[in-house]
Amino acid sequence: MTMNELRGRGRPRSSGTHRCDRCRNLVARIRVHWPDGAVCGACFSSAVNASGACAHCREFRLLPGRSPIGEEICRDCAGITTNLTCSKCGREAERRRGGHCAACIVTEDLTGILKPNEPPDLRLHRLIRELASTDRPRSIITWMRLPEAQALLNSIGARTLELSHESFDALPPAHSVEHLREMLVHHHILPGRGDIRLFRFEAWLDTRLGSFEDRPRIHQPLEVFGRWHHLRRLRTMPPQTNMDYATRSAKQEITEAGKFMVWLDTEHGLHIDKIRQEHIDLYWSEGPSTRKHIRNLLQQRKLTGKGRALKAKARQAVASPMSSTTSRLNAIRTVIEADEVYLGTRIAAIIFLLYGTPIGKLASLQSNQIHADANGMTIALGSQPATIPEPLIPLFTDHLRHGANSRSMNKESPWLFPSTMAGQHISGNALWNRLKIFDLQPLATRNTTLFDLSKELDPASLSALLGYTSMTMTKHAAHAGMQMGSYPATMPTRGEFGPEIT
Structure with a gap:
């Protein structure tokens, strides 16, 4: 896959006949000529919005210049004479309307x-x-x-x-x-109201139940399922729960429960309390597989004494897709070399490819889950920190310094992948849409990652490192032909975890 193919969404660069000396692209026109060469509009914009410690004088300033070896340096050290001082506040910045920053x-x-x-x-x-x-x-x-x-x-x-x-x-x-x-x-101008996803779920549930107000045979049992089963459960979930996935799952089960009760009422004139096993078997046999999501409805009514002991089998995966180890390693190499892709997207792809972290959990990672010291860098995905390969440490460090906190609406965000919505992390769906640029297959890639890791470590150790249950990792170990579920959990020494990256 070429770099042009890996460029993300957004306005493409204009093609032309002028060569930018920074990005090396052909552009329609050159914005400025600085001591290090011709600079296009996109590179100029990046340069006048970068600040930090100058690589030469060590002063914390705007860093538009580049040294002969590519270091970011200030205007004075670079010999840049372009006026980059706001005429109103006097700060170093790009001059926009009226010379103001x-x-x-x-x-x-x-x-x-x-x-x-x-x-x-x-x-x-x-x-x-x-x-x-x-x-x-x-x-x-x-x-x-x-x-x-x-x-x-x-x-x-x-x-x-x-x-x-x-x-x-x-x-x-x-x-x-x-x-x-x-x-x-x-920004603490309005008081918080708890998890925004839970609040949105409550509003959605009110609207959903309102659509059945004129059908009490459906409204009453659906309200019990929605409010007293799902909503009560969501309100008591621990703080580390991925509420994005939890609320999506609850919505799907409530939606499918409503469809089932409409089918019972319309096709058979039955209230849900009157169903028999043959109704469930018929409903599951003649429709899409999403109908199996009524299982929790039937189970909940059984546990509360509202229904009979009917068989409600969990939906089983028909197949377990896999990609090859070679394609996974090639994907890691492609992500590392994709300099033109937004760094946050590359970091998310690296974590997914190295550790098989579910997308929902990946989206909700916090920056403090990555720890660096004199011995290297680790990421806390489970009860034991997993080692980040040494060649990747500069990428993670760069993202922590500049990417994870740079969202304008999400200043001082704790999230590793902040959303454009203030105070929130990116949603799982939005993150996966970004990762599509690398042409990864979510389930196949995750299965391959866990398959490969299961050949290197025992299930108990992988469970502690990756945050999966021991049962899940035992299944992957069995698939990999490495049945070691009874081995004690031990922390691997550095260099034993993850593919070799050179």
């Missing part, structure tokens, strides 16, 4: 829209200050130009939208509304 533009525009002094509102002053101080204030400018964002901000400025959850609840459901709400919660 993006942070000053955000402050000026939001002050004009939100009118924080008419009358004085400390919360609005804080919102303006927080948005202007993000690592990427230019992205705030882009967001403010969206019609949905403009309408919401104008309503706040006109004082027709109060800063309260009740006011936001009264608005028509929309992504833009939740985006702004979570931004206000993240």
Whole structure:
């Protein structure tokens, strides 16, 4: 797969006849000429938004320059004479409208829209200050130009939208509304309301049950299943639970339960309390495999004494797809070399390929689960830390320093892969859509990874390292012909875990 094929979504670079000396691409025009050569617009934008310790003078400054060996250096050390000082605040930054930096533009525009002094509102002053101080204030400018964002901000400025959850609840459901709400919660301008996914599930459940209000034979048992089984269970789940997957699973089971009860009522004129085993067998035999998701409904009614002891077999996988070890190792090499792909996407792909971490768990990893010391770097996926191969440490270090915390709406985010939604991590589906750029097959790749690792370590050790249950790892060990489920769990020494990477 070529680098051009691995480029992510977004506006493609314009082709032309001018060669950029930084990215080496042919472009329509050159933005500036600096001592290290011609610089295209994309490289200029990256350069004037990078800051840190200069590789030469060690001062913490804007780092637009490049040394002959590719080090990031400041303007003075690079000999760059382009004016990169904001004419309003005096900070080093890209000069935009009127010679002002993006942070000053955000402050000026939001002050004009939100009118924080008419009358004085400390919360609005804080919102303006927080948005202007993000690592990427230019992205705030882009967001403010969206019609949905403009309408919401104008309503706040006109004082027709109060800063309260009740006011936001009264608005028509929309992504833009939740985006702004979570931004206000993240910056402590609105109080938190617990896990946002649980809140969304409750709203979805109310709507779903409302669609059956005129059919009490369905509404009553579905409400018991939705509220007293799923909602109560979700509310008591431990903090480390992946609520994205938990709520999606609950929604699917409730949806399928509703379909089943509609089928009973429409086709057979039956309430769910009156069903027999032949009804279940018929329903499962004549429809798609998703109908098997009514199993928990039947089990729940049996346990609560609301139904008979009917057979409800769990859905079994028809096949266990696998890819080859060679293709997995080639994929790891491709990901490592894909310099033009966003680093966060590459880090997620590396973790998935090295450790077989489920996508849902991968999306919810926190930055503090990666630990570095004089002995190397590890990642905590289970009860024992797993070693990150030494050649990959610079990639992980770079992501921790610049990528994991750079989301403008997610400043100081604890997540390894933050969402564009303030305070949230990326969803499993969104992360997998990013990984599709590497043409990975989710189940086949995960099975192959666990198959390969099962040939290197016993199931108990892998369970501790990867966070899977011992039963799961024993099954993979049996598949790999390495039945060692009774071996004691021991922490492997460095260098024993993961494929050799050179």
